[in-house]
Amino acid sequence: MKDVIETDYVIETQSLTKDYGMGRGIFDINLKIKKGEMVGFVGTNGSGKTTTIRCLMGFIKPTDGHAYVCGMESWKNASDVAKHVGYVPGEIAFPDLPTGTAFLKSQAEYFKIKDMSYANSLVEKLQLDTRANLKRMSKGMKQKTALVAALMNNADILLLDEPTTGLDPLMRNAFLDIIKEEHKKGKTIFMSSHMFNEVEETCDRVALISDGHLVDMVDMKKIKNRPSRDFKVEFLNEKDYLAFKKLGYKIIRDQEKYYQVTVNIKHKDINKLFKDLSKFDVKFISEVKYTLEKYFREVLAKKKLVDKQKQVDELSGKKEEKDV
Amino acid sequence: MFNKALFKQSCKANGIMWAIITFATCFMLACVMIISGNGNLTKLTGSMSSSIIESTVETTMEDRGLNYYLISVDALQRYDARYNSTQNNLMALMQFFQNDIPAILEENGFEQDENGEYPQGALELQGLILTVLNPDLTSVAPFLPSLGIDIDPNMFKEFYESHGEEAPTYDVSQVDSENRLDYIKDYAQKNASIYLAGNMSSDEVAQSIIDGTEESGGLKNYGITLDDYKTQFVYDDGSGQMVSKFTGDTGYAYIKDLSNTAIVTLRARVDYELSKNDGRPETEITQEIIGDLTQTFLDTLPDEISQSLREIGELDIYSMIVGTIFYNIAGLLLPMIYMIMCANNLIAGQVDRGSMAYVLSTSVKRKQVVFTQAMFLIGSLFAMFACMTVVSVVCLAILGPATVTLGYGELLLLNLGAFVAMFAMSGISFLASCWFNRTKYSLGLGGGINIFFLVATILGLFGSSAMPTVVRLDSLNFFNYVSIISLFDVVSILDGTLTFIWKLAILLGIGIVCYIIGAFKFQKKDLPL
Incomplete structure (x- = not known):
């Protein structure tokens, strides 16, 4: 040292x-x-x-x-x-x-x-x-x-x-x-x-x-400068909602009950999204801000998953050892 | 090592507490020293010891009177025998000088040394015999030097005259009469008492009684001076005036009376015992009765009580209150409260609260912190005891060292000892403060141990040798062995022995070791800052 x-x-x-x-x-x-x-x-x-x-x-x-x-x-x-x-x-x-x-x-x-x-x-x-x-x-x-x-x-x-x-x-x-x-x-x-x-x-x-x-x-x-943004969109009727889903956007959250979808969009595709949306009856559209808190939540969740998997692996590993 | 800024901050933080506690302690000390020194504290033991001493002196006088009487009777009987055989005063006297006086001296345990000289006591006895007999020495004077006797022929007559007594003449004309023994006894009683009174009431003898001999120790061991001897032992001379019992003309009268009474009592009791006619020889009866009569007041009491009375008589209450009660207990309490709180504030308190962070985040080393704080604690305690020393010396000067038995040297040693004891205890508190990060543990352990020591000392006091046996509970002495304050040996300091030195050295060692361990621990431990 x-x-x-x-x-x-x-x-x-x-x-x-x-x-x-x-x-x-x-x-x-x-x-x-x-x-x-x-x-x-x-x-x-x-x-x-x-x-x-x-x-x-x-x-x-x-x-x-x-x-x-x-x-x-x-x-x-x-x-x-x-x-x-x-x-x-x-x-x-x-x-x-x-x-x-x-x-x-x-x-x-x-x-x-x-x-x-x-x-x-x-x-x-x-x-x-x-x-x-x-x-x-x-x-x-x-x-x-x-x-x-x-x-x-x-x-x-x-x-x-x-x-x-x-x-x-x-x-x-x-x-x-x-x-x-x-x-x-x-x-x-x-x-x-x-x-x-x-x-x-x-x-x-x-x-x-x-x-x-x-x-x-x-x-x-x-x-702050993520390449993509998240937008939450709610439609007035089920028809529009289903039609939008078929457009092939990356949907990260889907709430059927409220006809709500949250889509992840690359910066360059934002214009396209608005063009598409103009064809539907949209109740509201809002950007879901990506915060540090959210980021860390994801990181922690991932880590938890990994830890769990590790634990399971260890347990099964031990079991196998025992079986052997 | 030393950080001035931190020292300053510690002064600001603890200064007020220091000032209050120091003032309170010094005030208490002044009260204890002045009030107990001025008051009637010593009167109790004074009157107690003086009445015990008075009765002892009286008994000694009586004992001596009886002894003189018996020797006189013996000597007079021997002289009678000489006179009977020679029928000549001169011859009888010569033979008496040559044979009987040495024989009597030898019976009383005095022997000539190689130079043919007798010790001091023998001369006194010789004087007694010759004074009582009061022979007409003018006729034998030329022969005296050849007998090894060097006396002024007129000195016995002068002795009587100087005390206003008529010089007696020993009447040998009726040497064969039936009442001869009664005559001898009366004659011996009167003149032996005069000799005793004349001898004992002189200032030189009084001084020798106070100085005592090497084996027995005189009255000065009880704190009696020649002045006390003259003024404390008094009686009412009949006119309402208190006059000296043992010295001067009044002393002469008193001692003569004392001796006479004792001899009369002896004679009466011997006659009574002889009248029972139970076959016991007279000498045995006489010795027994003398034993009875010359028992001192203390001899008549059971051993334990007489021992404790003797102790109370010897007890130096002032030194005990100032030394044992104040410096060993009461005077330690307030400084101890300051010391415990201060030791905690200096390290553990600041770590616990977190304010130590501001010191350590300014590039002050931990070594500097612990050294400075230790210096502050020791220094403030030293200053506190320095103040106490000044106050105590001033108080003693106000009282005047003559009025109390405590000397300046002892007082300084008491202050020094109390400081060293406090130093050792502060080491323990400082160690606890360095060791723990939490105030509750630091105070609980560092303060608890020291308070325990103090309480143990209070309990132990009742079992310690400082307490007279009357009120001593020996079982409580156990507590003295569990308290380090016992190593501050007040009794040794007051007695003038040197045991207190190595005990203080142990205390010093405990303190230094605790401070060093505390310093190391503080430098090595994790701080929650």
Whole structure:
């Protein structure tokens, strides 16, 4: 094992595993994030997002595999890693200090920052009143304060653990805007979330983690610029409905009861579809948006199927062994 | 290793608690020291011990008086015998000097050394015999040096005169009369009492009673000084004025009376026993009655009670309250509360809440964190005990070391010992704080163990040697073996023995080991941040 590796990626994990027993933890996570990327990290509660980020911060020691930040092994070089990373923890709990100002000042001392102008500009931009009592701050204020603390040493990498949880939609959008702005400045951002739509809006790439396993890593461009679209069409009468079905479109969902069909159409065929539809009595037509959530649902369903098949295979394999 | 920013933050977070607890502890300490030092705390043991000592001194005087009386009677009878055989005062005296005095001395256990000299006690006895007899030495004076006797012929007469007594003349004219023995006894009683009173009421003898001998130990072991001896032991001289019992002119009168009464009692009881005529020899009866009369107050009590009374008499209540009650128990409680809460706040509390993340995500190493926090905990405890030391020394200075039995050195050692004990316990709490990520476990185990030690010490106090046997419950002494606070040996410090040193060294070792293990554990463990 090397403490420092040569790598093009600012964040890299090599079959990172943290086994808490009873199937809990993270297993064989391989992540590669380039400089300047903004990567989302989604998964349900308890799927291992926070564990992965803690490994990256060097707070916990992996059972197996390694996490590298800027080529440095996180566990061994936690304090050096920290220099390159701004971290917003999932649970915001401030030290026992009176006000936000006192907290930011003490953070500045840790960072050995003498010039508070950058921090002050951040505070201004976030419209944050740091004179407030730390304990009586609202969730949004706390998140903002934590973000200022993470940004104030101008680190290249931002690790955000569910930063928008508990924020109202307006606050959330404002918060995400700030993060996007940081991204534009060229910072690498790794943000975990259990809300698909927010990473969908902001991130370049999204990793999906489920039950501790990295299921998929998808480029948002792929999802946004799919070569085909889905349209849902409902007809007024059965005759038209049956006639349309005979036209040979790729039907992915058929609801006979309502005379509804959902068709998958390539971009270039959209005009043809509308021409064909003009001949029928159409009740409504709408595009079924292909979301990240939908994509991941499919991926997970496929994975489940594969897992089941594997289990069945294993079982039958065992049976055969027994029979032999 | 040391991180100033973190130290500052710890100061801000725990400073108020530190100030409150330190103030409360110092206030309590000042109250304990001033109130119990100023108050009537020592009066109880003082009066108890002084009445026991008084009765012991009186009994010693009586014992001596009876002894002097018996020796005098013996000596006078021997002189009578000499006079009977020679019918000449001069010859009788010469023979008495030459044979009888050495014989009496030898019977009383005094022997000449190689140089032909007698020990101090023998001279006293010799003085007694000669004083009681009060012979006319002018005629034998030229021969005395040849007998190895070096005395001023007039000293006995002067002795009587200095106490306002008339110098007696031993009448040998009726040496054969029937009432001769009664005459001798009366004569011996009167003059032996005078000799005793004259001798014992002098300041030099008083000082020697206080200093004592190497084997028996004098009254100074009970904290009695010459002034106490003169002013504490008093009686009403009849005019409502309290005057000294054992020293000066009043002491002379009192001791003479004491001795006279004892001798009269002895004589009356011996006569009564002899009148029963049960065949027992007079000497045996006399010895038995003397044994009865010279029992001290403590001798008359059952062993356990007399032992415990003796202990209470010797008990130094002030040192016990300040040393055992305060520094070993009460004074540890508040600092312990601070220490337990602070140790938890410094590591486990911050890990549990998650605020440690803000420290560790700023390139501060875990080693720095644990070292700085340990320094803060030790430093704040040291500062707390330094404040207590200053307060206690000031209190002692206000009281004046003369009024209490506690010295500055002992006081400083008590403070040092309490700090070392607290250091060891803080090590345990710090270890628990480093070991667990949850406040509940850290407080539960780190605090629980230390509270257990304190409670065990409180229970153990009732079984410890610091308690007088009257109130001691030996079975509770078991608790002293399960508490590390017992290693802070207050009794040893107060007694001036050195056992407390290695015990404190063990405490120091426990503390250091706990801090080191805690530091390693914190650097190696997973943090849920």
